[in-house]
Amino acid sequence: MTPVLSRRALNRATLARQMLLERKDISVLDAVSHLVGMQAQTPHTWYLGLASRLSGFEPSQASTLLENGDLVRVVLMRGTIHLVSPSDAAGLRPLVQPILDRDLQNNTMHSKPLKGVDLARLADMGRRLLAEKALTAKQLGAELETHFPDSSPASLAYGVRNLLPLMQVPPRGLWGRSGPIAHSVLSASGSLSLDEMVLRYLAAFGPASVMDAQKWCGLTRLGEVFSRLRPDLVVFQDESGRELFDLPEAPRPSEEVPAPPRFLYDFDNVALSHADRSRVLTKEFYEQVRPRKNFAPQVVLVDGFSAAEWDVEDEVLSVRAYGKLSRADRAAVKSEAEVVLGVYGVRKVVFV
Structure with a gap:
């Protein structure tokens, strides 16, 4: 009979892989590698993700790595x-390129203006222009328009963004600094197979289903990959009967292991990388009224699950709980806030 993992057991396993049960004394590079990257479309909120996971983390550690390439x-x-x-x-x-190709074909804003454009020529021209200097999307679009006069500059730049591995260059994203969203083309080398990608996903996010892995990366048809890997994996079921896969030696702590409060940043992958997010997000999370449809809240985990949301304004950290927190939980949340959010210069923590 296939062993069943409860929701709490999945929660503890995931938090352990994510370094959210216990902060780890490892380097920033090792942490980012283990996590298979951190979602980071905002310039700075991801720094909190590292502060919640690493012992003695200072933002300058990551900022220097970003500045140095x-x-x-x-x-x-x-x-x-x-x-x-x-x-x-x-x-x-290269593994996720089909997602970007699909977006380029289906994006209603850009697909029509790019109709008839030789995409290979567009990519080549974009690479040449960005080899000379880093450019913002507006600058890149203006340069490309001279070669593709019948197309929208914004769509031309968007096409290059999807066709080439563009990286945002510093000072954008550096701690305590900012700059325009300028791009250059990634020149590094490296190779990874789909099988290796899935194994790394399981190491950081497992146990997980095929649909979970597909939600994380955006690809489809990963069932074929899991079928190949199945002999080397252990198989479980969740409480709904979904099949879950995992690495044999990966940590799966007891569901009774304590989970201290943790602050998640707005695009923390621990809350975004499963088709079934109930291992971290509660029904109360989904019942909240938020400013807009795509608003990404910053969540506080209590006992491993979403229990509140937080924000910082004028050096004051506000915590808004979904329900009543016990006195012990409030004290633990406040203690965690004072430790982690010191990186933001918070002077006061309030519960609202």
Whole structure:
């Protein structure tokens, strides 16, 4: 009989892989590599993701790596910007390229203006222009328009964004600094197979189903990959009977292991990388009224699950709980806030 993993057991396993049960004393590079990148389309919120996972983390550690080119921000999984090592960016981008090709074909804003454009020529021209200097999308579009006068500059730039592995160059994303969203073409080398990608996904997010893996990366038909890997994996079921796969030696703590409060940033992959997100997100999370449809809340985990949301304004951290928190939980949340969010210069924590 296939062993069944409860929701709490899945929660604890996932938090352990995500370094959210216990902060790890490892390097920023090792952490980002283990996580198979961190979603990072915002310039700075991902720094909190590292502060929640690493012992003694200082933002300058990651900022220096980004400035030196040891970390890059590139469009990858789900067609979103991820913080990764250059070699992982080079290995992952060809695997997820079908997502970007599909987007280019189906994007209602850009597909029509690009109709009839020689995409190979567009990619080649984009590569040549960006080899000379980093350009913003507006600058790139203006340059491309001279070669493709019948197309929209914005759509031409978007086409290059999907055709080539563009990375956002510093100072964009550096801690305490910012800059225009300028791009250059990734020049690093690296290779990764689909099988290797799935194994790394399981190491960071498992146990997981085929649909979970597909949700994480944005690809389809990964069932073929899991079929190949199945002899080397362990198989479970969740409480709904869905088949889950995992690495034999991966950590699967007891569901009774304590989970301390943790602050997630707005695009934290732990909340985005499963088709069934109930292992972290509660029904109360989905019942919240938010400013707009695609608003990405910043979640507080209590006992491993979403229990509140947080925001910082004028050096005050506000925590809004979905329900009543016990006195012990409030004290633990406040303690975690004071430790982690010191990176934001927070002077006061309030519950609203």
